[in-house]
Amino acid sequence: MGHLNPSPAIDLAEDKTMVLNMGPQHPSTHGVLRLLLEIDGEAVVRMMPDIGFLHTGIEKTCEAKFYQQVVPLTDRIDYLCPMVNNLCYVLAVEKLLGLEIPPRAQWMRVLLAELQRISSHLVWLGTHAMDIGAMSVFLYCFREREELLRIYEMVSGQRMMTSYFRIGGLSMEPPLGFFEAVRKFLKIFPERIDEYEDLLTGNRIFINRLKGVAQISAEDAMAIGLSGPSLRASGIDFDIRRDMPYCGYENFKFKVPTAKDGDVWARYVCRVQELRESTSIAVQALEGMPTGPIKADAPKVVLPDREKMKTQMEALIYHFKIVTEGFTVPEGEVYQAIESPRGEMGYYVVSDGTAKPMRVHMRSPSYANLQALPAMCEGKLIADVVAAIGSIDIVLGEIDR
Amino acid sequence: MPLEPAVTDLEQLKDRPAVAALLKWNTTAVQGAKWDRGELSIYVARENIRDACAHLKAQGLTDYLSDLTCADFYPREPRFEMAYHLLSISRKERVRLKVRLSGDDAVLESVTPVWPSANFFEREVFDLFGVRFLGHPYLRRIMLPEEWEGHPLRKDYPVEGYR
Numbered sequence: 001m002g003h004l005n006p007s008p009a010i011d012l013a014e015d016k017t018m019v020l021n022m023g024p025q026h027p028s029t030h031g032v033l034r035l036l037l038e039i040d041g042e043a044v045v046r047m048m049p050d051i052g053f054l055h056t057g058i059e060k061t062c063e064a065k066f067y068q069q070v071v072p073l074t075d076r077i078d079y080l081c082p083m084v085n086n087l088c089y090v091l092a093v094e095k096l097l098g099l100e101i102p103p104r105a106q107w108m109r110v111l112l113a114e115l116q117r118i119s120s121h122l123v124w125l126g127t128h129a130m131d132i133g134a135m136s137v138f139l140y141c142f143r144e145r146e147e148l149l150r151i152y153e154m155v156s157g158q159r160m161m162t163s164y165f166r167i168g169g170l171s172m173e174p175p176l177g178f179f180e181a182v183r184k185f186l187k188i189f190p191e192r193i194d195e196y197e198d199l200l201t202g203n204r205i206f207i208n209r210l211k212g213v214a215q216i217s218a219e220d221a222m223a224i225g226l227s228g229p230s231l232r233a234s235g236i237d238f239d240i241r242r243d244m245p246y247c248g249y250e251n252f253k254f255k256v257p258t259a260k261d262g263d264v265w266a267r268y269v270c271r272v273q274e275l276r277e278s279t280s281i282a283v284q285a286l287e288g289m290p291t292g293p294i295k296a297d298a299p300k301v302v303l304p305d306r307e308k309m310k311t312q313m314e315a316l317i318y319h320f321k322i323v324t325e326g327f328t329v330p331e332g333e334v335y336q337a338i339e340s341p342r343g344e345m346g347y348y349v350v351s352d353g354t355a356k357p358m359r360v361h362m363r364s365p366s367y368a369n370l371q372a373l374p375a376m377c378e379g380k381l382i383a384d385v386v387a388a389i390g391s392i393d394i395v396l397g398e399i400d401r
Numbered sequence: 402m403p404l405e406p407a408v409t410d411l412e413q414l415k416d417r418p419a420v421a422a423l424l425k426w427n428t429t430a431v432q433g434a435k436w437d438r439g440e441l442s443i444y445v446a447r448e449n450i451r452d453a454c455a456h457l458k459a460q461g462l463t464d465y466l467s468d469l470t471c472a473d474f475y476p477r478e479p480r481f482e483m484a485y486h487l488l489s490i491s492r493k494e495r496v497r498l499k500v501r502l503s504g505d506d507a508v509l510e511s512v513t514p515v516w517p518s519a520n521f522f523e524r525e526v527f528d529l530f531g532v533r534f535l536g537h538p539y540l541r542r543i544m545l546p547e548e549w550e551g552h553p554l555r556k557d558y559p560v561e562g563y564r
Binding site for chain 2: 051052055057059060061063064095096097098222223224225236238243244330332333334335337344346348350352358359361363367368370371400401
């Protein structure tokens with residue numbers, strides 16, 4: 001973060017260029033991203049992202065907490081899909097512990113992760129379209145997002161910082177009426193996607209602003225570390241959910257949308273298709289939801305049910321020990337990657353055999369995707385920078401951590 | 402799935418494609434290997450990390466750098482362990498390269514010529530751990546202000562209180 005230095009990176013190449021400072025308080029940067037742009041008239045000669053304004057040292061904080069206390073911290077990294085962060089962390093710790101998760105918990109996780117993907121893509125779609133100038137789409141997207149937030153509130157008591165997934169399962173059984181609410185939402189949602197597409201996909205102004213803008217080839221995209229829908233829009237057919245399945249995704253049938261052009265339009269098309277695919281996965285999860293326990297049978301790791309804790313001595317002891325001392329995790333290291341709405345999210349957790357993680361590193365997709373922004377924008381028009389930022393769907397919370 | 406003990410014997414792991422490729426290329430570069438919880442780690446000598454990455458890429462065994470980070474094992478020496486998480490999108494396989502670094506000489510070659518995506522990741526490790534990367538195009542602090550003193554993710558840096 002070089003915010004005290006007016007232009008840390010850019011020494012002007014020639015006299016005719018100038019440096020334009022964009023952000024960190026700029027509505028189209030989706031947070032506190034600062035871009036230093038060296039421009040020659042209307043063309044961007046060089047671009048330099050400057051980040052770190054939201055750095056809170058979450059990785060350092062994790063090292064001072066018990067394993068189960070880290071779960072709420074992961075919510076705050078990517079605030080558009082907190083449950084996906086929870087999922088990635090708990091999967092990593094479960095891998096370290098060698099825990100087996102009951103099917104009902106896995107299917108609930110898949111269901112909620114896909115709903116989170118939908119709500120995250122809705123925020124992307126609304127803000128991206130608003131950046132381009134299509135104001136009304138934002139209102140339509142947030143109408144559906146609101147319904148999803150109500151569903152998260154039902155299940156976890158919180159609209160955004162849910163912390164619903166716990167090491168070993170879920171925090172509690174979903175409440176009565178939850179599945180009904182999800183079913184109702186999933187029934188109307190395909191029509192709502194058609195509605196967004198009516199507003200945007202055939203819109204000539206929107207098409208002209210997006211087609212052929214901020215292109216990136218498949219080779220460049222791989223080299224620079226793009227992942228997720230942005231990589232698939234460049235023609236790489238790779239989705240961790242399908243190709244390296246986790247959390248029972250191998251039981252679900254879905255298509256992985258790809259596109260060839262690698263421009264902003266291709267990324268738009270891929271994400272809108274993903275909305276439909278996520279809806280289909282969520283429907284499958286809902287229809288096939290198994291019954292059974294929602295927590296693994298591991299009394300030393302998983303908190304006992306309230307009922308048991310009040311009636312059984314052993315459960316009370318375990319509860320007391322987990323809360324006061326945490327639980328120890330066998331020595332080792334794992335890297336668990338999952339497909340977040342933005343791309344490959346990975347947690348690298350190192351354990352030294354104590355109750356606190358020795359190191360938690362988050363490989364956030366936005367962090368790597370942001371590196372691709374200069375490659376997309378340099379040599380192009382400055383007016384297209386805003387479209388390019390929207391198209392890689394960055395969240396500054398997970399970039400700065 | 403109960404935990405199986407980790408395999409740390411190089412002899413048992415030499416048939417894994419990544420280990421075999423590195424051993425065939427340079428036996429002295431491979432310091433050890435570990436198969437633990439379904440993940441393969443290969444310890445590589447500090448001098449060879451860039452060439453090892455380039456070799457694995459040229460052999461078609463990896464085509465994507467997922468993640469690059471560091472862990473501090475203070476007060477043990479060598480205290481730093483760099484971890485390079487490489488992915489093969491075509492083979493759907495992951496491999497982790499590890500490099501041990503001592504505290505008073507935490508310098509190694511940058512892998513940015515092989516993986517341009519390492520740029521931000523190496524800057525982050527430089528910023529938060531104080532590990533220097535030779536040949537990095539722009540090695541400056543990325544998260545913290547330029548005038549910050551110390552490297553917060555080191556274990557001898559306090560979590561709270563005044564420095």
